[in-house]
Amino acid sequence: MDLNLDALWMPFTANRDFKRSPRLLSKAQGMHYWTPEGRQVLDATSGLWCVNAGHARPRIVEAIARQAAEMDYAPPFQMGHPLAFELADRLLHIAPAGLDRVFFTNSGSESVDTALKIALAFQRVRGEPQRTRLIGRERGYHGVNIGGTALGGIGGNRKLFGSALSGVDHLRHTHDLARNAFSRGQPAHGAEFADDLERLIALHDASTIAAVIVEPMAGSTGALMPPQGYLQRLRQLCDQHGILLIFDEVITGFGRLGAPFAAQHYGVIPDLMTTAKGLTNGCVPMGAVFVKRELHDAFMQGPPTAIELPHGYTYSGHPLACAAALATLDTHAEEGLLTRATELHPAMEAAMHSLAGLPHVIDVRNTGLVGAVEFAPREGAPGRRAFEVFLACWEAGVLVRATGDTIAISPPLIVSEAQLQHIADTLRTAITQVA
Numbered sequence: 553m554d555l556n557l558d559a560l561w562m563p564f565t566a567n568r569d570f571k572r573s574p575r576l577l578s579k580a581q582g583m584h585y586w587t588p589e590g591r592q593v594l595d596a597t598s599g600l601w602c603v604n605a606g607h608a609r610p611r612i613v614e615a616i617a618r619q620a621a622e623m624d625y626a627p628p629f630q631m632g633h634p635l636a637f638e639l640a641d642r643l644l645h646i647a648p649a650g651l652d653r654v655f656f657t658n659s660g661s662e663s664v665d666t667a668l669k670i671a672l673a674f675q676r677v678r679g680e681p682q683r684t685r686l687i688g689r690e691r692g693y694h695g696v697n698i699g700g701t702a703l704g705g706i707g708g709n710r711k712l713f714g715s716a717l718s719g720v721d722h723l724r725h726t727h728d729l730a731r732n733a734f735s736r737g738q739p740a741h742g743a744e745f746a747d748d749l750e751r752l753i754a755l756h757d758a759s760t761i762a763a764v765i766v767e768p769m770a771g772s773t774g775a776l777m778p779p780q781g782y783l784q785r786l787r788q789l790c791d792q793h794g795i796l797l798i799f800d801e802v803i804t805g806f807g808r809l810g811a812p813f814a815a816q817h818y819g820v821i822p823d824l825m826t827t828a829k830g831l832t833n834g835c836v837p838m839g840a841v842f843v844k845r846e847l848h849d850a851f852m853q854g855p856p857t858a859i860e861l862p863h864g865y866t867y868s869g870h871p872l873a874c875a876a877a878l879a880t881l882d883t884h885a886e887e888g889l890l891t892r893a894t895e896l897h898p899a900m901e902a903a904m905h906s907l908a909g910l911p912h913v914i915d916v917r918n919t920g921l922v923g924a925v926e927f928a929p930r931e932g933a934p935g936r937r938a939f940e941v942f943l944a945c946w947e948a949g950v951l952v953r954a955t956g957d958t959i960a961i962s963p964p965l966i967v968s969e970a971q972l973q974h975i976a977d978t979l980r981t982a983i984t985q986v987a
């Protein structure tokens with residue numbers, strides 16, 4: 553393929569290394585991608601945790617095409633179109649109890665910054681304007697906008713951007729291999745990591761803290777499952793101190809763990825919930841922030857002609873995205889996809905844990921249709937071992953994701969047990985080769 557690769561500055565990519573030896577995808581269907589040369593690749597990452605129902609699903613493809621011809625765009629400020637209202641209403645059928653107001657964005661990053669702004673604004677409208685501090689967690693990922701960058705807990709993602717936002721702090725992360733290595737599902741130890749919030753409350757005083765944001769399962773930094781009791785404890789501490797709890801469900805939303813959302817899977821309901829990715833099956837960019845009714849209602853005061861929340865995007869509730877999301881919800885419902893990860897959990901667990909004992913493997917973890925294998929870092933070259941395993945799998949026709957020294961697996965919810973086995977077999981060969 554004769555392509556000039558120079559002009560495109562690629563996101564989160566080692567540009568020079570990639571352009572020396574590009575990895576291109578040009579077609580997708582069901583569980584597979586194809587390269588421009590026609591090589592078939594099994595998608596073990598749902599694109600980037602987003603194509604939960606598999607690729608090129610006919611209902612979704614048709615809905616987008618139909619909507620593009622019917623009405624391409626409609627302004628969302630002081631105007632509306634039926635699909636946006638229909639989608640918000642339909643989402644309530646699967647939303648966690650009480651989170652029944654929906655604000656549309658165009659990505660996970662926008663959902664995060666939207667949720668943070670709603671949290672700050674809520675503290676003002678309820679008469680606690682001094683609550684301006686926001687708390688994230690080490691090893692958290694909340695996208696790349698200013699709020700999400702500041703609240704994220706990945707040093708490398710933060711250092712170039714200075715103090716992107718002041719008044720933030722971080723809980724310690726929950727990854728504890730000394731006690732929890734090779735856990736199946738939620739690790740047994742570490743509920744007390746949530747008590748770290750008490751340390752921050754002692755330091756800053758609860759009256760200065762607006763909200764805590766965490767991923768119920770941290771995806772980007774290698775699939776870190778919450779220890780048993782951890783999320784419950786965090787909820788309890790937030791309630792006790794008047795702090796809002798935000799779950800970032802950009803990855804865990806739409807069936808990844810075996811329930812529509814992690815909030816339901818773990819039985820802990822946040823005050824706000826950020827989503828994106830699987831909402832439209834990755835077909836059209838879209839995000840949604842789910843908000844508790846009481847929070848929303850607190851804004852609905854003053855003159856009814858006033859704009860209650862000065863926030864929104866040109867493409868909030870874009871008609872093509874709404875059409876894609878509605879068709880995605882139909883596809884989920886028809887095929888029972890939002891709970892399928894529960895059925896496949898045992899097969900996923902067996903496939904992943906068959907990799908324990910291979911050279912340099914220091915942990916295997918899994919939940920729903922998420923699996924991770926962590927390697928001991930190679931002396932002086934952290935991250936290389938996982939990246940080489942990723943490359944070897946790519947050569948062998950399976951797309952996996954390398955993050956730090958971890959390989960993460962998150963196949964579409966339509967994956968078969970045989971394909972899960974094939975993914976594990978390919979990983980086994982790659983891990984043994986790379987060693």
Ligand code: PXG
Binds near residue numbers: 601694696803
């Ligand atoms: N929150 C969470 C929890 C995410 O996982 C975002 C926010 C940002 O979403 P957008 O749509 O703005 O990218 C994400 C994104 C990986 C990986 O390899 C994960 C994400 C993005 C890129 C790579 O795990 N998640």
